[in-house]
Amino acid sequence: MVAASRAAAGAPGPSPAGLPLLSVRDLAVTFRTRDGEVPAVREVSFELARGEILGLVGESGSGKSTLLTALMRMLPRNAAITAGRVGFDGTDLLSLREHGMRRLRGDRIGLIPQRPMTSLSPATPVGRQLRWHLDGLDGPDGAGRLSELLGGVGLDALLDRLDGYPFEFSGGQLQRLLIAVAALGKQPDLLLADEP
Numbered sequence: 001m002v003a004a005s006r007a008a009a010g011a012p013g014p015s016p017a018g019l020p021l022l023s024v025r026d027l028a029v030t031f032r033t034r035d036g037e038v039p040a041v042r043e044v045s046f047e048l049a050r051g052e053i054l055g056l057v058g059e060s061g062s063g064k065s066t067l068l069t070a071l072m073r074m075l076p077r078n079a080a081i082t083a084g085r086v087g088f089d090g091t092d093l094l095s096l097r098e099h100g101m102r103r104l105r106g107d108r109i110g111l112i113p114q115r116p117m118t119s120l121s122p123a124t125p126v127g128r129q130l131r132w133h134l135d136g137l138d139g140p141d142g143a144g145r146l147s148e149l150l151g152g153v154g155l156d157a158l159l160d161r162l163d164g165y166p167f168e169f170s171g172g173q174l175q176r177l178l179i180a181v182a183a184l185g186k187q188p189d190l191l192l193a194d195e196p
């Protein structure tokens with residue numbers, strides 16, 4: 001079972017036209033496995049206003065990561081959203097095509113993944129991947145922005161190690177680097193934190 005508690009963050013207020021920023025209605029996600037269909041998220045409904053913090057609490061395996069991954073439309077191949085509606089700032093998220101979704105990801109909806117090691121490519125230096133997130137692929141401005149950002153949150157000790165690969169960092173270091181980029185660098189309207 002997943003429980004929710006909420007609090008206001010920053011300046012709360014309704015989205016334009018009084019819509020909640022995020023509205024999830026009867027969302028269901030199912031995995032196809034060798035043993036058949038596994039329902040991982042069953043009829044989940046909640047709303048989130050702009051500026052509000054909502055905490056989801058549930059035992060291990062109750063579907064928290066699956067729910068957040070579904071909201072980003074980044075589910076693994078063997079998973080499908082089988083029912084429900086998701087509204088984000090007036091947009092029907094589940095009917096968006098992939099290129100529309102790509103415009104929202106990172107810039108307007110950020111995700112701090114539960115396992116930073118598996119969400120980064122093992123074969124690309126960490127700094128390069130962080131710059132991709134900040135600046136889009138091959139953008140020219142990422143390096144300066146990245147050092148400014150990391151310096152500002154006390155991670156400057158990692159700055160001269162950013163040409164290292166993910167396995168050369170601790171889980172906590174990768175987590176803090178991703179939080180700095182996803183939350184502070186991008187300042188998305190909606191930040192999904194699977195490991196707050």
Ligand SMILES: Nc1ncnc2c1ncn2[C@@H]1O[C@H](COP(=O)(O)OP(=O)(O)OP(=O)(O)O)[C@@H](O)[C@H]1O
Binds near residue numbers: 031032062
């Ligand atoms: N790729 C997958 N294939 C099949 N089943 C999966 C897959 N990923 C997750 N599941 C199943 O979906 C259910 C929900 O898993 P999920 O990772 O969303 O839980 P969680 O609430 O995030 O757990 P935790 O608190 O441990 O992070 C579990 O029963 C899990 O075994």
Ligand SMILES: [Mg+2]
Binds near residue numbers: 064065066
């Ligand atoms: Mg999880």
